[in-house]
Amino acid sequence: MHEHVPSSTDHDHDHTSFGRRDLLRGAVVLGIGAAGATIAAASPAAAAPGEPPSLAPDPDAPADAPPGALAGVEIAAPTIASCATWGAAAARGTIDTVSTNPNKILIHHTASANVTDYSRAAGYQIARDIQQWHFANGWVDTGQHLTVSRGGYVMEGRHGSLSRLQNGSGTVVGAHAPGQNSQAIGIENQGTYTSATPPAQLWSRLVELCAYICDQYGIAPTQIYGHRDYTATACPGDVLYAMLPQLRSEVAAALAGTSWSVVVDNTSAGFSAGSSWLTSSFSGERYGADYRYATPAEVSDLATYSATIPSSGSYRVEAWFPGIAGYNTSTPFIVHTGTGSSTVRVDQSTGGGTWLSLGTYAMTAGTRTVVAVSRWTQGTAYVVADAIRITRL
Numbered sequence: 487m488h489e490h491v492p493s494s495t496d497h498d499h500d501h502t503s504f505g506r507r508d509l510l511r512g513a514v515v516l517g518i519g520a521a522g523a524t525i526a527a528a529s530p531a532a533a534a535p536g537e538p539p540s541l542a543p544d545p546d547a548p549a550d551a552p553p554g555a556l557a558g559v560e561i562a563a564p565t566i567a568s569c570a571t572w573g574a575a576a577a578r579g580t581i582d583t584v585s586t587n588p589n590k591i592l593i594h595h596t597a598s599a600n601v602t603d604y605s606r607a608a609g610y611q612i613a614r615d616i617q618q619w620h621f622a623n624g625w626v627d628t629g630q631h632l633t634v635s636r637g638g639y640v641m642e643g644r645h646g647s648l649s650r651l652q653n654g655s656g657t658v659v660g661a662h663a664p665g666q667n668s669q670a671i672g673i674e675n676q677g678t679y680t681s682a683t684p685p686a687q688l689w690s691r692l693v694e695l696c697a698y699i700c701d702q703y704g705i706a707p708t709q710i711y712g713h714r715d716y717t718a719t720a721c722p723g724d725v726l727y728a729m730l731p732q733l734r735s736e737v738a739a740a741l742a743g744t745s746w747s748v749v750v751d752n753t754s755a756g757f758s759a760g761s762s763w764l765t766s767s768f769s770g771e772r773y774g775a776d777y778r779y780a781t782p783a784e785v786s787d788l789a790t791y792s793a794t795i796p797s798s799g800s801y802r803v804e805a806w807f808p809g810i811a812g813y814n815t816s817t818p819f820i821v822h823t824g825t826g827s828s829t830v831r832v833d834q835s836t837g838g839g840t841w842l843s844l845g846t847y848a849m850t851a852g853t854r855t856v857v858a859v860s861r862w863t864q865g866t867a868y869v870v871a872d873a874i875r876i877t878r879l
C-alpha cells in the first residue's frame with residue numbers, strides 16, 4: 487500500500503455545485519452493459535485533457551463544464567457492490583460527511599499484487615484486505631470512496647460513499663489524499679501499475695465509473711487526476727498515470743455521447759475459428775479467460791471477429807494479444823471495411839497485453855466479419871487470436 491495520510495482539517499473551503507447534472511437528464515441513455523459492449527472511445531473531438539496541477543493546486547479554480555455535456559447524454563449507473571455486498575467490516579468510528587459535491591476524481595493504485603484471479607470473489611477479498619490495512623493505519627474505515635478490481639468489479643469503499651454518489655449529493659470524507667479528502671472522490675484500482683498495464687476489464691469499468699461520477703456530481707472529465715498530482719507519491723504508478731489523458735478523453739466521449747466501442751473476445755458470440763485453433767490461458771497478458779492459437783500454414787483457416795458497425799464513419803481497430811517471444815512476428819490481421827480489406831502484419835512476439843492499433847478505417851454500417859486472423863504466414867511460431875476492439879472516432 488502506498489501511504490495515505492488522513493486529513494482532519496479538510497473542510498477549509500467551499501466549492502460550487504454546478505447543477506449540470508440536471509442538464510444531462512432525459513435524453514439518450516448510453517448503452518453501458520450491453521452484451522460484449524464497452525464504452526471506451528477516444529474521440530478526436532473530445533476535450534483536450536487539462537494540465538495536471540502543481541502539488542499546490544488553486545483550491546478556488548472552478549471545474550469546467552465538459553464540452554459535450556450539453557449534448558444531453560445520461561450515463562447509466564454501473565453495477566457497484568455495496569460494502570455489505572463485498573463483506574466490509576463495520577466502520578470503527580464516525581465517518582464525516584460533506585454536503586457539497588466533490589469537484590474532482592483522484593486515481594490510485596493499491597500497490598498490491600497483480601493477481602491473475604479476475605473473479606468477483608478475488609476482488610471482494612482484496613477489498614476486505616484493503617479495509618484491514620486501512621484500519622491498521624488507525625483509520626475508521628477504508629480510505630477511498632470506490633474500488634475497481636482487476637477483473638473489472640466495482641465496489642464501494644468507505645461506508646456511505648455509494649448512496650451519496652447515487653443521490654448525486656455530497657460525499658463522505660475519505661482518507662486517500664491529504665487536503666483533498668472532502669472534495670475529491672478517490673478510486674483505488676487493485677494492483678500495481680508502475681510497469682504493468684491495467685487489465686482491459688479494469689480499464690473499461692474505470693471509464694464507465696468515472697463517467698458516472700462526473701455525471702452524478704457535475705464534475706468535468708478534465709478534473710480527473712492522479713494521486714501524485716496532489717501528494718508526493720508514486721501512486722497510481724507510471725503506467726496508469728500516463729494513461730490519465732486517455733481516461734479523460736474516453737470519459738469526455740462517454741459524456742458527450744460520441745462513444746461507441748465494441749470488444750469481441752475469442753469467447754464472444756461474434757468470434758469463430760476452426761478446430762486447428764487451439765485454446766490457451768498460458769499468458770497472463772491474455773484478454774479475458776483465454777485465447778486461441780494456431781500454427782502457420784498456407785491454408786484458408788481464419789479466426790474471425792464479427793461485429794455490427796452502427797453507422798458509416800471512421801473507426802479505429804485494435805487488437806489485444808499476449809506478446810511472447812516465440813509467437814509469430816508477422817501475423818496477418820485482415821480488416822474488412824465493408825468496401826474492401828486491408829492486411830496488417832503484427833509482431834506478436836512482444837508488446838502484448840494492451841490494445842495495439844491496427845489503424846483507422848472508413849467503414850460502412852452493417853454486421854459482418856470486421857477482423858480476421860490468418861494462419862498464412864512465415865515460420866512455425868504460433869499466430870494468436872485473442873480480442874479485438876472497434877471504436878467509432
Ligand SMILES: [Zn+2]
Pocket residue numbers: 488593594595662713719721722
Ligand atoms: Zn494513492
